[in-house]
Amino acid sequence: MKYRFTFLILLLLAFCKAQATHIVGGQLFIKANSNAGNIYTLGLTMYFDALNGNPGAEDAYVNIYVFRKRDNAAVGYVQAPKIERKSVTYSNPTCGISTLQTYMITYAIDARLEISAFSDPQGYYMVWDRCCRNGTITNIQAPGDAGSIFYLEFPPIVKNNTAYLNSSPVFPAIQGDYACVNTPFNFDFGGTDADGDSLTYTLVTPRQGFSNKDNPSAPAIGSSSYPRLTWVSGISEANIIPGPRPLTVNPRTGMLSVTPGNVGLYVFAVQVDEYRNGSKIGTLTRDFQLKVVDCPKSDPPKLMLRPKGSSTFYTENQILTVKSTDPNCFEVMVTDPTANQLISISGETINANKNYFSILPAELKTTLGNDTLKFEVCLDDCFITYDNRPLRIQLVAEDESCPIPLSDTLTIFIRRENNANNAPAITTSLTSDYVHVSAGSPVSFIVYGKDTDQDNLTLSGKGRDFALTSYAMDFKNATGKGSVQQNFNWTPPCNAKKGDTLAVDFSVNDMRCEGNPLTKSKTVYFIVDQSPNNPPSITTSLPEVSVSYALGTSGEINFDVIGSDIDTNTISVTAQGRGFDMRSLGMTFSGKSGTSKVIAPYSWNPDCALLEGSDQKTFTVDFMVSDKSCTSSTDTISVNLTISDSEKQEMPEIPNVITPNGDGKNDCLVLEDLPADNCAEQFKDVTVFNRWGKQIYYSKVKQNWCPTNLSGGYYYYVIRYTSQSVKGGLTLLK
Structure with a gap:
């Protein structure tokens, strides 16, 4: 069956018989190479227990089998070599524990998929079937004898005689973190799709496959229903990792969340479905294990703000007003119940393009339990609120807790007065903001932006609920310092219908504070009238x-x-x-x-x-x-x-004597007066013979015959037309 693939790399080895004990998890992948005809990268990312795994079971190659989904018919297989092996890191490297160490091993090969073998509309699937899993898994029966099968479905490579490129989702390397008993834990299991397809995530029972410890790497078998692992009593897909908040996955982002109730090593699988234009085109499963340990009790830091002149602490949704005469900095406090704890402070402005504030210092360290530390948030000149709209600063304090830092968030709404930057002005050359237009009649005017502070300005226009280009409106963005202008040109097309009112918003932005520009706008309303049309x-x-x-x-x-x-x-x-x-x-x-x-x-x-x-x-x-x-x-x-047709003419009387003596009288046999041609009767030719029948003259045109070089005597002529001939005798006298 291997003839179905044309390999760029072809290496065949005997199957490894060692048990791949302590497989932690992973997933298959397929990648379309758009710059090469039907060349795809097929591969496997596998996570391997570096402490308890059998070194002999770390395969140099893996066999990935491909089957047709419609009938589970075998299409072929590839032997993908190992191309990378690296240790899995932790979110916080200082939190590593001696009982948890994992390798991420990647296998991949490039192969040309033949169109004849990969055009079935129902698609295909690829599998890697290998035994065995980690023997210390808590939530399944007989874990050391349980195999692993990684599964991936993909669509045909052509649809409707057109190439149909698709790559499976790409996932970042999994971090080898562990969870703590009775502590909330989040684990990002989401990926991205190079084709822009949408992804959904579902927790499922991991597949077991057909391999076992006696035949750990037997050739894979096609199936519509591979065996699944058997949960221990009390475990199901609803509580794969049991606890106050059992394991769940966000169906849109792939974020895993759990508050586990007991220590252990828990295996789980997430099914990732791939959709394009509302139709499912692919799916894969990602297996992994999460270790839950009994961690020392740790509490998060806490952020607090007491506004100037207030006896109470700031509460969220309260608006903090900073006047133009107030200091640019205000003080924020953070406490942490743990001594000698390094606390990192970060922040961002949620509803602006740039932060325009700084945090000093950005790191603090407690010396005592429940120590209270202070830092300042200093606002830049461009931290300004316009139109009475407050800006929202989000501060985050993060400690050094294991396995992941604990944090607290404080959101502050700030309204800051401004007296240092004057707003720009925007006008047009129109006499009114309401313009009556009709299809085919051009409209032109100028839009002006001006700033008394001589700041850099940008001028732009935008249709309200429509794109300017959809109505053939011509207005390009413009820039200037202190002043700026741009022409607006429009010949209303036929899709501008009578009764329509089209609003175009023109905006001038003061770019002194680029991430938080001071903007003024002006709207011009185009009222479409009946288009006059005089008929041609x-x-x-x-x-x-x-x-x-x-x-x-x-x-x-x-x-x-x-x-x-x-x-x-x-x-x-x-x-x-x-x-x-x-x-x-x-x-x-x-x-x-x-x-x-x-x-x-x-x-x-x-x-x-x-x-x-x-x-x-x-x-x-x-x-x-x-x-x-x-x-x-x-x-x-x-x-x-x-x-x-022209009228038929009668044949004229032809003289029977000619005297070619040059006196201009009766010198020629006159043929110019013969009847003019018409569609029914047309002149063909004229022939003159001597009395012995010898041809002495012939012509296909009506040209007079003037025989000056012939001796006198008797001659004969024949004049032919389409349907008649005229014959006669002619005496030539000299």
């Missing part, structure tokens, strides 16, 4: 709309078609033969577009074939002009073109 008209250069043309006459039929419109809309002139294709009949006409007036020439040189045996036929051409306004109008003029 069409005429020709002909004196009348009928043309009669006799075939055989010289020249072509030529005239101009003229479209006009008193509006500024674009007009187009076109033509169409009524019941016939103009080009196939030899008519020449090219449509034209323009404004106000458009002239398009027409020409035609008809021939006899168009009559098809008839004496006369009429062809009607419809010439049309249309405008491209919101309420499109058209006008049409029809020209009737009648072609007919």
Whole structure:
């Protein structure tokens, strides 16, 4: 079955038979390489107990098997080599314990997936089946004999004959932290998706697979329902890690939360489902173990603020007012029940782009239990509140507790007066903020920003509930120092309908305090009126709309078609033969577009074939002009073109004597007066013979015969037309 893959790296070794005891957890992954045709990276991230694991069970390669989901048919397998091995770290490295040490081992290989083997609409899954798990796991039966199977589903690599790229979610390295009994613990198990797909997380019972301690690395078997681990009595998916708050996972973020009730080593699995455009396209399971220990009792620090002049401590949602004459710094206290504890202070402004404040000092250390320490929060000049809107500072105090620091948060609402920065002004060249517009009629004006402090300014515009580009509005952001201006240009399109009111908010930002700019805005309202539209008209250069043309006459039929419109809309002139294709009949006409007036020439040189045996036929051409306004109008003029055969002429009397003596009288056999051609009768040729039947003259044109070099005598001639011949005798006298 291995022929289904074309390997970039192909290394085949005998299966390792050592038991992979003390597998802690991990997950499979697949990554699409967009710059190479159907090249995917397939791999496994595995966590291995570094203290209790059997070193011989740390495989140099892992066998990852792929099956078709529809019927569990085997597609192939890859042998992925070990590419990385590193120790798992702790959130706080000083909190490590001697009974917990883990390696993260990564296996990966690049392979080309053949389209013929990976195009089934129901997709595929890959598995790694290996025994055995850590023998000291608390919440499952017979843990040392329990195998591990890592599972990942992925979609076909083509859909609707188009490449369908997808990579499985990517997860940061798991930290080897432990939880403490009866202490809240959070564990980030979430990932990100390179394709922008959404992820959901669910706690599930880990799969056990078909491997066992007697056959720890047997080839994997396809299945729609792999065996699951068996929980010990009292454990289920609802309390995988039991306690005051059993283990849960946030379905949107993957954050694990638990307050465990007993020490132990607990295995769990999280199913991560991948969705694109509302449809599930993939899934994988992440196995792991969490160690719960009996930690020394530790309490978090506590932040307190007593506002100046107040006998009580600050309570959240209270607004602290700082006047322009007040000091820039205020004092905050922090206590911690533990002596010799280092406390770190951090903070951020929640509702602003920049903090514009500092904390001094940022680290403090207790000397006694329940020691009270003090630090200052100092506001920068740009920490300013506008429009009576307070800013929200969030302070966090974090201690050195194990396994993760304990913390306290204090949120302070601050309204600070400002008298050092004047607000900018914004105006326009309009006489009113309400502008009446109609489709097709251009609107232009200038937007101005000005600042008396000569600060840097930015000028921008934004449609209220719509994008400016969706209505073809042209207004680009602009910058300036002290003053700035920008043109607004708009020709309302047809989607600006009568009765609409479109609001555009123009804003000027004083960028002295970039993260907290002082902004002023002005709104212009565009009221869409009925768009006036005068219909276009069409005429020709002909004196009348009928043309009669006799075939055989010289020249072509030529005239101009003229479209006009008193509006500024674009007009187009076109033509169409009524019941016939103009080009196939030899008519020449090219449509034209323009404004106000458009002239398009027409020409035609008809021939006899168009009559098809008839004496006369009429062809009607419809010439049309249309405008491209919101309420499109058209006008049409029809020209009737009648072609007919010329009248048949009688054969003239031909003289039977000629005297080619140069006196200008009866010198030639006159052929110029022969009947003109028409569609039914056309001149073919003339031949003259002597009396012995020898041809002495021949012509295909009606050219007079003047035989100055022949001797006198009797001659014969034959004049041929399409359907008749004229024969006669001719005496030549000299």
